[in-house]
Amino acid sequence: MLSRRLYVLPFLALLALIVVWPLSTVVVGSFKPGAPLEHYAYILGSRFYLKAFSVTLKLSLLTTALGLAIAVLPAIALRARSRRLSDLALTIGNIGANFAGVPSVLAFMILLGSNGIVTKLLREAGLMEGFDLYSWSGLVLTYLFFQVSIGTVLVLPVITAIPRDIEEAADLLGQGGARFWASVGLPVVWRQLLSVATLLFANAMGTYATAYTLMGTSAQIVTVRIGELVAGDVFADPGLANALSICLLVVLIAPILLAQLLTAKGTKA
């Protein structure tokens, strides 16, 4: 028994090294000597930082919801088709997920930037008036790229695992298609979908490279704010950066805990 427990030791050691240690450094660093909560008070009183939090939250929630929806629909469509097609979708999703961050944003710039190929084409066609990649819609678009990619990779197996025969049973009862998915298919896997949503949300909240590559420091995103406080030579304020990080963590963990709570309740019922 004891020796079995020892197997967990490397994991615990690693956990301490890569999570507990840095996190505690951040927590300790966020308290200002003499006036421990001053950084937090400053953040809560700053329009600038509160705005960053609200933009980040909105962006994350919106792209999570859209990303999940965009991933679920093809997963359902592909389920009815061959195995090969869904494997292909999985591969593409995987590639997309690994292509996320700087490279994907550069690709978007080449295609949809002010002088992008697609931009020019669409402009000539009289479409795409008022679209600006270096804006809120650009952020949503570039975030969606990785949200949909990761979403597809995570959602496909969940949808594929729904037993075939219950779908056929619904078909025979005249309750196939959308009715089946609304009444049986999706309700059966809502817990897994909620976990996927949590993951997508956390991923979006913590994203830095995508927003920074696209808009530099004009991106009103918490991670970009943290970045400029750490690396910026004008505004460097590591203590404030630490406090922002802790605030981000709290905002990030709250919905995750809520999701956990929901799932746990569902299991008991």
Place this chain on the structure above:
Amino acid sequence: MNSQSSPTPRNFLDIDRVTAAYGETQVLHGVSLDVSEGEMHVLLGPSGCGKTTLLRAISGLQPISGGTMTLGGTRIDDKAPDKRGLAMVFQHYALFPNMSVRGNLAFGLRGKGLSRPQIDERVERMLHTVDLTARADARPAALSGGQRQRVALARALVVEPRLLLLDEPLSALDAQIRKRLQLELKRLQRAAGLTAILVTHDQDEAMRLGDRITLMDAGHIAQTSTPAEIHARPANRFVARFFGEANILPADWFVPGLGGHAVVHPTALMPAPDASATVFTADVIDTEHLGALRRVNCRASGEEIRFDFLPASTPLDITPGTRIAFGVRGDAIHYVDG
């Protein structure tokens, strides 16, 4: 297919030369089958012979590549699965896990132009019929195997199908419950005058439940007959071998000069009291207990012989090495070609 119209079909379900394939592999090779109204028709056959495929072809879940099917005089093979007026019980029940027993039953009644109270009334009546009223609010996961089976059956019956398809509905249950549900199923089917096709692996189940039995062999139909008939008068050696572990012996043992084979069931052999009644003699290899019966395995002229007797009424002293002379009543022998 054939364009000349046939007269009104005599049979309720008429399956005519149906073929089906998975990709390049043909699985049903022109299957024709008739089922009368109110009949319990059992489909039997070795694993992989195409029973499930045939059932799915009838339901429309499996597309067919040729042939026609009519149900109650109307073509169904060109209709969508839910427009064929049939219901299916799946091997693993396929209950909706997120719904209560009641919800599972009501699901198929939605969108059929029934009012809420009408749906409730039909569901409650069906719950009562299958004795599940007490478990009506439970989720499938909280039910026993036998209860799940009854929910699956009730869900299929509550839509009042013209034809019920059952794919090995009892195979996942242990022997005790299986026997009970076989009886229950038969009673339900009789009481409702339901037409049903039941797939099974189990020949006892087939004999017990079937008004008629169709034995399939590799995508073909080997024989369709009543249980007694298919057992006593198999159409060929495949059918004979499938039922009751019959002895399949050279026909000229019984009628000198006759070709083909003779089918003799293990219970039809009689130890011969005198030489004039003896047909052949065999050496005993071993004996086994089959419940009330005793099975004697022996060998005669290179053929394996199975002989069953009732020790309770026919005390015989048989041990390995004993030589027995056997006789057979003429009417207990069935000859097959080949």
